[in-house]
Amino acid sequence: MQRVSSESSHDFLINAYRNRDDRGRVLGSRLLSPTTAGDQHNLASIFATVIHQIPGSIGRLHASTSTTPSFYHPRYIDLLLELSDNLDEEDCNVVLDYYHREGLCLPFTSSWIKNIWRLLDNFYPQTPFIPAAKRRTANFVLRDVYNYAEELPEHRVELVDKVILPFLEKVLIDDEDDDFVRDALDILVRAAVADTQERDADEQYRVSIADSEVPEYSDRMFKAMRVLVIKLANQTPCKEEAVEATVPEPAGQMSPPPTGEGANLRRQSSGRAPPSALRGLMGSLSPTSRNAELPSFSSISHPMSPSSSDGTPPQVSVHQSHGNHEHCKSTKAVEALVSIFTKIAFAVPLSSSHTTGERRLVTMRSITLYTDLLNLVYPMTNDIPGQPKHRLVLVPARCPNARLIVLQWFMRLRADNRHRLFIRSSPDKPARSFAETLGRTREAEEEMRQAFEGGESKRSRHAALPRVEDDRGRSGRSAESGPRSRSRSKAPVIKGHDATYNPLWCIPTSIPFELPPAYQASEILRTYDPNHPAVKESDTPEVDSWVPVSDYLRMLNGVLRGHDWELVSFILSYLPLQLRNKTYFHGARATKEIRALLDVICEGIMDTSAPWEKRFNVPTFITRTKINSVAYESLAILVSYHGIYTREQIERLIRVFILGLQGRRETAKPCLQALTLCIYEVEHLLGRYLLDIVESTKRILSTPAIAVHVLEFLIALGQNGNLFRNFTDEQYRLVFAVATTYIGEHNARAEKPSSDKEEYTLSQHVIGLAYYVIYIWFMALRLQQRPSHVGEIVRNILSARSTRVVVDEMAEVCFDWLARYTYGNADPRPATSFLSEVVISEGKDSAAKTQSWLLGGAIITVTAHARTGWATIKTTRPTGTTSLTCKVENVPLLDVGEANADLGSLLAVLMANRGSQPPGSDQQPPTEQVGHIQPIVLTL
Secondary structure, X not given: OOOOOHHHHHHHHHHHHHOEOOOOOEOHHHHOOOOOHHHHHHHHHHHXXXXXXXXXXXXXXXXXXXXXXXXXXXXXXXXXXXXXHHOOHHHHHHHHHHHHHHOOOOOOOOOHHHHHHHHHHHHOOOOOOOHHHHHHHHHHHHHHHHHHHOOOHHHXXXXXXXXXXXXXXXXXXXXXXXXXXXXXXXXXXXXXXXXXXXXXXXHHHHHHHHHOOOOOOOOHHHHHHHHHHHHHHHHXXXXXXXXXXXXXXXXXXXXXXXXXXXXXHHHXXXXXXXXXXXXXXXXXXXXXXXXXXXXXXXXXXXXXXXXXXXXOOOOOOOOOOOHHHHHOHHHHHHHHHHHHHHHXXXXXXXXXXXXXXXXXXXXXXXHHHHHHHHHHHOOOOOOOOOOOOOOOOOOOOOOHHHHHHHHHHHOOEEEOOOOEEEEOOOOHHHHHHHHHXXXXXXXHHHHHHHHHHHHHHHHHHHHHHHHHHHHOOOOOOOOOHHHHHHHHOOOOOXXXXXXXXXXOOOEOOOOOOOOOOOOOOOOOOEOOOOOOHHHHOOOOOOOOOEOOHHHHHHHHHHHHOOOOHHHHHHHHHHHHHHHOOHHHOOOHHHHHHHHHHHHHHHHHHHOOOOOHHHHHOOOOOOOHHHHHHHHHHHHHHHHHHXXXXXXXXXXXXXXXXXXXXXXXXXXXXXXXXHHHHXXXXXXXHHHHHHHHXXXXXXXXXXXXXXXXXXXXXXXXHHOOOOOOOOOOHHHHHHHHHHHHHHHHHHHHHHOOOOOOHHHHHHHHHHHHHHHHHHHHHHHHOOOOOHHHHHHHHHHHHHHOXXXXXXXXXXXXXXXXXXXXXXXXXXXXXXXXXXXXXXXXXXXXXXXXXXXXXXXXXXXXXXXXXXXXXXXXXXXXXXXXXEEEEEEOOOOOOOOOXXXXXXXXXXXXXXXXXXXXXXOOOOOOOOHHHHHHHOOOOOOO
């Protein structure tokens, strides 16, 4: 190639720079008019050579650049920017190095904002030809420039307001670079937090906010950042949707022939262009006839398109993984909103000169973000009078994982005893049992899937046998049954979406957002304030500085009425844990939504026309019983909110629990626990349903895991006499039958050897509870009723005994206990009386004489005391000890040789009988006082 001198190159460059069109592009037709393709190629080569020789030529002429052979004149950098559409990576790096070295984009330069825009406008177009320069430009602005200006509030605000926000509004939605999106959101988070903290520390700004009649919920810049992040969350498509929507092009189909850059790319790949040539000029001078030979432009200009390494089109699988969700812009956007909320709501104020009540700006911005996140899960209209309409979210987040992340964050929110907001760090462990029921652990999901597929395979093989017989020519099949047999012989027909079922979440869950220190409460956010005037005065408007928990409950009710099983399953698993924190749910509007939540869950359980499994299209191995069992856990916690319900709602709640007792054991356990709680909370409404409850409990005693809850319910019920004071003998017999039925179940299982030590230990505990139910309810009977129930109890226990022994030890103790308490209520241990202390006190020089006998199952001990005629008869039985103090009347008061009569014994006896009735009185002494001397009659 012919060499060109540096002087002529410079003149050529200046002439080319002056002869450009309105867009700044060099017009080759004004310089030369080549007639052949060879002339065009030579012209492009000469132009590229001249451009890249200028810095070296000027450097050799400049005296101060003796050590550096190249000198980049500002006019030369301006020329490269004018030709930015035609530069390659090397030329772009020259410009970026110059701007970085000279500090042209830093605040100490007067035109720094203009210089930043020159770089962004020229090097950040939506083009794939200079990806490295594009990425470096973004890093330079979002990292280097912002980090420098971040510590200078005025310059930071100017940079964000005039550069970053306008720039991101243009490119952030459509940009596919994950690193750029992450850096951009990080800048928005830092800018929003810094702006909030600085305005919060500004005394004058706080006073203006506090004195304003209409609260300023967000200023212009903070609102612009909110709008941009929300738009990124609910307008950018999910990457999972993009993968599912990808359809490979038919083989042989070509895109329209490219021009310009496409031809230049082909020439670069073939090696016929200089490595540092100006790509745009080369493309404009290349023959158009060669463009037909180039490959598809779409295959080159879209490197983000999924394709295999061998060039074959990607195969879209039916069973998609959710690994791409973490790279969705929607997911990153909601994480940014959560980060802003956490940093401003739980941060320590920069200035300590003002109280918590004065931090209205931080409070209102936090509540605004709280509301935005709610609407990204389930958009709601603000129809509450007197409340500001500052909500920007009209559609939910586009990515399902983004909605799940927001819900995961909301489910961690709690309130302390002062109603201050805090975030719980790890609720996975207490929620694991609920998640396992819904198949939301890896082990539970695999176990359920294998169990279901095993059952389907057996049914499929069984259904395929008749078809095989027909194929062999055997008779017995009609023509109409052929198609049905072939369809059943295929892979198992799975209802719902079992074949494509891939849960979006499972325990343990990952935490993609930042959390404050464990149990650190916010000093500005409260869910309720009992000392606020709005609580005491009815004409005070609703408080807008409280966290809108009622909106959160509205969101939950909306999701539970919807069809998104991922969100519903997460709510059902974690909601019981959050409902336990009653201080979080306070206020008039929250009370209204709690009642609505109760109705939604009750309707979901009782509705047979549109049950859970059909509405959510869940996999077949997740049955309605499993969903109901987890829903009952939330209803059990909602019992503690009974003070805000109507009578009809409480009765409906009890009926729902009784309905759960009639199902399988998965639902029986939470229902029994809830009904046990109802004994203490709503006893005035539970009494009318007791008979139905007791009858239902008798049918679910097959396993110790359920029997323990049944017996605990009967024990709690037996200790509340107000509930069963109108029980008849038949109803008492039903209770005793429940206990003796489990005794029979236990003894029947005891005949079979078991290696499970845990099950054996539990069964021993439950059998003890069964006998304890008999004791509790037998003592609840009136003395006149007890003899009529003894015979039936004894017969049932004997019929339930094990075949290995005639009567076991626990049964013998029960029989002895019945003999003790059938006719009286004597205490199991005798108390020390005044008579034993004064009259029967032992002398110093004389010892009492004691003798014991074994009579049946009792030990009888007779003690003759030193005082004349006094003795103690003590009977020790398995259920207690009975002590009798008596005096032999045949012994005189004065023996021979005694000087004084036994006046102390007379006094003690008179005081012991002080409560007795005078002769002739119609009132009889209490039966309990004389029951121990009455004969005990037992018919076995």
